[in-house]
Amino acid sequence: MVGQGSGTGARPVRRVLRWSLVVLTAVVLGVVVAFQVSPWPTTLLVRYSPDVNGQAALAALEAHVPPGVTGVVDEAYAGDPDARLDVFYPEGTTEALPTVVWVHGGAFVAGTKDGTTAYAKILAASGYTVASVEYTKAPEGRYPLQVQQVAAALQHLQTHAGRLHVDTARMVLAGDSAGAHIASQTALAVTDGDYAAAAGLPRALRASQLRGVVLACGAYDLTIPDYSDGVMGRVQRDLLWAYTGEKHFEDDPRIAYASIPQHVTPAYPPTFLTAGDEDPLEPHSHALAEALRAQDVEVDSLFFPADHRPGVGHEYQFDLDRPEGRQALARILGFLERVTAPAPG
Numbered sequence: 001m002v003g004q005g006s007g008t009g010a011r012p013v014r015r016v017l018r019w020s021l022v023v024l025t026a027v028v029l030g031v032v033v034a035f036q037v038s039p040w041p042t043t044l045l046v047r048y049s050p051d052v053n054g055q056a057a058l059a060a061l062e063a064h065v066p067p068g069v070t071g072v073v074d075e076a077y078a079g080d081p082d083a084r085l086d087v088f089y090p091e092g093t094t095e096a097l098p099t100v101v102w103v104h105g106g107a108f109v110a111g112t113k114d115g116t117t118a119y120a121k122i123l124a125a126s127g128y129t130v131a132s133v134e135y136t137k138a139p140e141g142r143y144p145l146q147v148q149q150v151a152a153a154l155q156h157l158q159t160h161a162g163r164l165h166v167d168t169a170r171m172v173l174a175g176d177s178a179g180a181h182i183a184s185q186t187a188l189a190v191t192d193g194d195y196a197a198a199a200g201l202p203r204a205l206r207a208s209q210l211r212g213v214v215l216a217c218g219a220y221d222l223t224i225p226d227y228s229d230g231v232m233g234r235v236q237r238d239l240l241w242a243y244t245g246e247k248h249f250e251d252d253p254r255i256a257y258a259s260i261p262q263h264v265t266p267a268y269p270p271t272f273l274t275a276g277d278e279d280p281l282e283p284h285s286h287a288l289a290e291a292l293r294a295q296d297v298e299v300d301s302l303f304f305p306a307d308h309r310p311g312v313g314h315e316y317q318f319d320l321d322r323p324e325g326r327q328a329l330a331r332i333l334g335f336l337e338r339v340t341a342p343a344p345g
Contacts, residue, residue: 042238105177180218212339276312
């Protein structure tokens, strides 16, 4: 009797285990299929990663914001709900100031302008008007919408230059990570009409208005990554799939214009480039620096040797508690002072 009872009780347990295995298998297969047919799974993993606009890092940066900076927040620059910008400048400003327009990062699918607020205020405290631009994240908005939105923001800043203390003759485009890519491509369209026409991009400034470009930890060349190289390759592919709307974006001639080093000309503005030695995107910065120098473009770069310890990672420039972050800030401010200096005479 005992043996029969034990066998009877074991059967439901085995049945539950079998069904659990079936359900688990179905879930795993569903996840695998989801990653194959849509960029959304990777998008959501990145978008909700604590490393993107991490609150601890932002709080640490806030501690470095000096007093005496004011501005306007969440000003609409176009009809789209995402089309908003913040503008900061020193308190008491009554004149137009050299203007830095910063485009935030977030792998094209995440991040917000709020992540750059403290840094924008720090730059503004040194005598600049600094605008931080929000744009529509992918895949909700697809390339080239983000470049078009930055162009719309530039147009808005010129239209409202007096109220926002914008010196439209002394403007600098800047960005970090994905925002560095958007800023660099915007600069390319501004300074090369043939490229802008071929790529189908707007030109919101005259080339003479754009005094320089500041690019931190960006991805600039879509041909560099090995998209078949394990998890990292797959993640990069999915993020660009989300941004471009094309799973096989490498084969789309329209999207080839989003690779910046292949298209720069001598007309590209003076550029400050930096990336950390442990930043997986560092090769992009070296490639762009080399391409610009080959065109005799003025390049001011800040890189670190491979044996630098401790290593310098992605978006290091926002960590002003480290000497490398402070060094980058000093170099950026020096670059801004140099390129926005009034013309002699």
